[in-house]
Amino acid sequence: MAISVPLHQLTYSFFSNPQGQWKWCAKPSYSFSNNSQNNIRAIKASVETPPFPLFQNPKLEETPADGLEPADPDFYKIGYVRSMRAYGVAFKEGPDGFGVFASKDIEPCRRAREDLMELQDPNLASTMREQQKRAREFWEKNWHSGVPLKIKRLAHDPERFIWAVSIAQSRCINMQVRIGALVQDANMLIPYADMLNHSFQPNCFFHWRFKDRMLEVMVNAGQHVRRGEEMTVNYMHGQMNDMLMQRYGFSSPVNPWNVIQFSGDARIHLDSFLSVFNISGLPEEYYHNIGKISSDEESFIDGAVIAAARTLPTWSDGDVPLVPSIERKAVKELQEECRQMLAEFPTTSKQDQKMLDSMKEPRRTLEAAIKYRLHRKLFIDKVIKALDIYQDRILF
Numbered sequence: 001m002a003i004s005v006p007l008h009q010l011t012y013s014f015f016s017n018p019q020g021q022w023k024w025c026a027k028p029s030y031s032f033s034n035n036s037q038n039n040i041r042a043i044k045a046s047v048e049t050p051p052f053p054l055f056q057n058p059k060l061e062e063t064p065a066d067g068l069e070p071a072d073p074d075f076y077k078i079g080y081v082r083s084m085r086a087y088g089v090a091f092k093e094g095p096d097g098f099g100v101f102a103s104k105d106i107e108p109c110r111r112a113r114e115d116l117m118e119l120q121d122p123n124l125a126s127t128m129r130e131q132q133k134r135a136r137e138f139w140e141k142n143w144h145s146g147v148p149l150k151i152k153r154l155a156h157d158p159e160r161f162i163w164a165v166s167i168a169q170s171r172c173i174n175m176q177v178r179i180g181a182l183v184q185d186a187n188m189l190i191p192y193a194d195m196l197n198h199s200f201q202p203n204c205f206f207h208w209r210f211k212d213r214m215l216e217v218m219v220n221a222g223q224h225v226r227r228g229e230e231m232t233v234n235y236m237h238g239q240m241n242d243m244l245m246q247r248y249g250f251s252s253p254v255n256p257w258n259v260i261q262f263s264g265d266a267r268i269h270l271d272s273f274l275s276v277f278n279i280s281g282l283p284e285e286y287y288h289n290i291g292k293i294s295s296d297e298e299s300f301i302d303g304a305v306i307a308a309a310r311t312l313p314t315w316s317d318g319d320v321p322l323v324p325s326i327e328r329k330a331v332k333e334l335q336e337e338c339r340q341m342l343a344e345f346p347t348t349s350k351q352d353q354k355m356l357d358s359m360k361e362p363r364r365t366l367e368a369a370i371k372y373r374l375h376r377k378l379f380i381d382k383v384i385k386a387l388d389i390y391q392d393r394i395l396f
Contacts, residue, residue: 199232
């Protein structure tokens with residue numbers, strides 16, 4: 001209830017002077033009575049006293065239109081499910097009990113097997129499907145109803161088993177080790193060492209120390225690794241992108257071991273092509289002399305040019321010189337065959353790059369598949385550009 005109290009200023013007040021003496025001081029005389037001589041009106045203050053909580057009506061909370069309210073079920077945090085985590089979902093409670101609802105928009109999800117079509121490489125897709133089939137058959141054979149529970153719990157379904165196989169395959173280190181008098185290939189799972197990234201020009205390598213049966217990560221001879229520089233190793237020497245994709249799930253546009261299968265009869269002079277790009281060494285150990293070329297050439301020459309020197313059809317007949325007109329004709333034929341290869345792809349490299357840039361949260365399998373086909377097209381483009389540079393310089 002509301003109470004009105006008239007308030008007036010007091011007639012006298014207490015104050016102290018500088019000497020510390022207290023005394024009264026007369027103020028304009030007002031009284032609490034309703035005197036007509038008072039020039040000050042009463043101030044009415046309204047004090048609202050809330051009713052006692054027990055007598056309050058229960059406040060009704062607004063219920064959403066769908067009749068569901070956010071909830072945090074305790075049973076989700078106890079028992080054997082305490083090791084589980086929920087991402088992208090929300091729990092709600094309604095008249096019929098608890099339910100699980102999406103907390104954000106979820107795009108249509110496809111299985112990894114469907115992403116194999118995005119590789120645009122039928123041979124690689126067929127090989128990877130065969131591997132998945134073998135893993136599924138192994139699970140069906142060994143994860144039957146009579147298998148012990150502790151084994152069954154390791155892989156409740158074939159999809160989880162295939163995932164586990166792919167993790168072990170992409171993390172294991174393959175190398176030759178000597179155990180006693182026996183030298184054999186071994187696949188090992190080594191913590192920390194499996195975190196090293198791949199590079200075609202690594203600064204480290206793995207070494208098996210026989211006496212202690214220990215795997216060491218050693219720096220390449222003559223190479224200085226500065227503080228803060230990433231340490232890398234070469235996962236698989238001499239393998240194309242399809243093998244890297246099949247084993248580790250990635251590819252590279254500068255893989256020096258990429259190959260293009262040419263079907264025509266056109267050939268170029270090997271020694272002339274190597275001299276144009278200052279490439280030296282044997283075919284299995286090609287490298288380019290960085291100190292002998294300009295900065296522009298250095299930015300162009302990479303692993304793809306080394307791969308072009310290995311994969312282009314070439315001829316070399318001792319001291320027989322090349323004929324420029326015949327050499328240019330061969331270059332044109334090889335470039336035309338490369339353009340035909342690019343035309344057979346359903347998409348172009350620009351479309352693939354635009355697709356990658358437009359995806360906000362792409363699936364890892366889909367992203368890897370699109371990058372694989374993009375790297376394939378970029379390599380073919382690189383070969384075409386390298387042949388352009390070659391035919392412009394064969395006379396010099």
